[in-house]
Amino acid sequence: MTQTGVVGPKAVARAPLEVRIGRAAIVAFALYLMTPTFVHYIEDARPARIPGAVLAAVVVALYIAAGCTGPRGPWHRWAVGVMALLVYLPLPFLGEWWAASSVFLTAMTLGLLPRPYPLPAFALVAVAETFKSMALGDVLAGGLSWTLSVAVAAIPLAGLTHFAETARVLYATRAELATVEVAAQRVRTVRELEAILGSRLDAIAEQGRTVLSGVDGDAAAVKTELGRMLDMAREAQTEMRGFAHREQRLPSGKADYQI
Structure with missing residues (x-):
C-alpha cells in the first residue's frame, strides 16, 4: 500500500x-x-x-x-x-x-x-x-x-x-503491602502493650496486697511500699506514653498518590 x-x-x-x-x-x-x-x-x-x-x-x-x-x-x-x-x-x-x-x-x-x-x-x-x-x-x-x-x-x-x-x-x-505491614505492626504493638500493662498491673496489685497486710505494722514500711507502688505506676505511665508516640509515628499505609 x-x-x-x-x-x-x-x-x-x-x-x-x-x-x-x-x-x-x-x-x-x-x-x-x-x-x-x-x-x-x-x-x-x-x-x-x-x-x-x-x-x-x-x-x-x-x-x-x-x-x-x-x-x-x-x-x-x-x-x-x-x-x-x-x-x-x-x-x-x-x-x-x-x-x-x-x-x-x-x-x-x-x-x-x-x-x-x-x-x-x-x-x-x-x-x-x-x-x-x-x-x-x-x-x-x-x-x-x-x-x-x-x-x-x-x-x-x-x-x-x-x-x-x-x-x-x-x-x-507496594501501597497494599505497606498497608498490610502497618496493620501487622499495630497488632504487634497492641500485644506488647497488653503484656507489659498486664505484668505492671499484677505487680501493683501484689504490692497493694502487701501494703494492706502491713497496715497495722510499721508506718515506715507502709510508706516504703506505697512509694514502690507509685514508682511502678510512673513506669507504667512512661511506657504507655512511649507506645502512644510509637503509634503516632507509624505510617498510615495508604497511598498518597493518584494512579
Missing part, C-alpha cells in the same frame, strides 16, 4: 514518575502516528476532510483514554470494539489515508485485551488488514507488506501501554 502515514481528605499527590512517563509516552507516540493523517485531512480540499479530522481525533482520544487508565476492566474490551468500528466503518468514504487508524486497533488488541485474547485478536486484525490492503488495490505482496508496517508501528505503542499499566500495578501493590 502506498500510504505513508503510519511510520512514524488530604491533598492527593501526582502519580509516580514512572506512571506519568509511560502515559506521556503513549500520548506522544499516538499523536505522532496520527499526525500525517491529520495533516492530510487538513490540507485536503474534499468535503471528507472535516469528518476525517474529527474521526482521527476521536481515534487518538479513545486510545489515550483506554491506554492511560487502569485497572483493566470490561469497558476496555468495549473500547476495542468501538475502535474496530471507527477503523473500518469510515474506510469506504475516507479512503486509503484512513488506513493508518488500524495501528491503534492493532495496538489495542495487544495492550488492552486480557489473556488469552490478545494473540487471536491480533491475528484476526492482521488478516483483515491484508484483505483491506488488497481491496484498496494492492497485490498480495503489497497487502502483506502493509500488514507488517501496521504491526511494526503498533507493537511499540502496545509496549508503552503495557509499561504504564505495569508501573501502575507495581505502585498499587
Whole structure:
C-alpha cells in the first residue's frame, strides 16, 4: 500500500514518575502516528476532510483514554470494539489515508485485551488488514507488506501501554503491602502493650496486697511500699506514653498518590 502515514481528605499527590512517563509516552507516540493523517485531512480540499479530522481525533482520544487508565476492566474490551468500528466503518468514504487508524486497533488488541485474547485478536486484525490492503488495490505482496508496517508501528505503542499499566500495578501493590505491614505492626504493638500493662498491673496489685497486710505494722514500711507502688505506676505511665508516640509515628499505609 502506498500510504505513508503510519511510520512514524488530604491533598492527593501526582502519580509516580514512572506512571506519568509511560502515559506521556503513549500520548506522544499516538499523536505522532496520527499526525500525517491529520495533516492530510487538513490540507485536503474534499468535503471528507472535516469528518476525517474529527474521526482521527476521536481515534487518538479513545486510545489515550483506554491506554492511560487502569485497572483493566470490561469497558476496555468495549473500547476495542468501538475502535474496530471507527477503523473500518469510515474506510469506504475516507479512503486509503484512513488506513493508518488500524495501528491503534492493532495496538489495542495487544495492550488492552486480557489473556488469552490478545494473540487471536491480533491475528484476526492482521488478516483483515491484508484483505483491506488488497481491496484498496494492492497485490498480495503489497497487502502483506502493509500488514507488517501496521504491526511494526503498533507493537511499540502496545509496549508503552503495557509499561504504564505495569508501573501502575507495581505502585498499587507496594501501597497494599505497606498497608498490610502497618496493620501487622499495630497488632504487634497492641500485644506488647497488653503484656507489659498486664505484668505492671499484677505487680501493683501484689504490692497493694502487701501494703494492706502491713497496715497495722510499721508506718515506715507502709510508706516504703506505697512509694514502690507509685514508682511502678510512673513506669507504667512512661511506657504507655512511649507506645502512644510509637503509634503516632507509624505510617498510615495508604497511598498518597493518584494512579
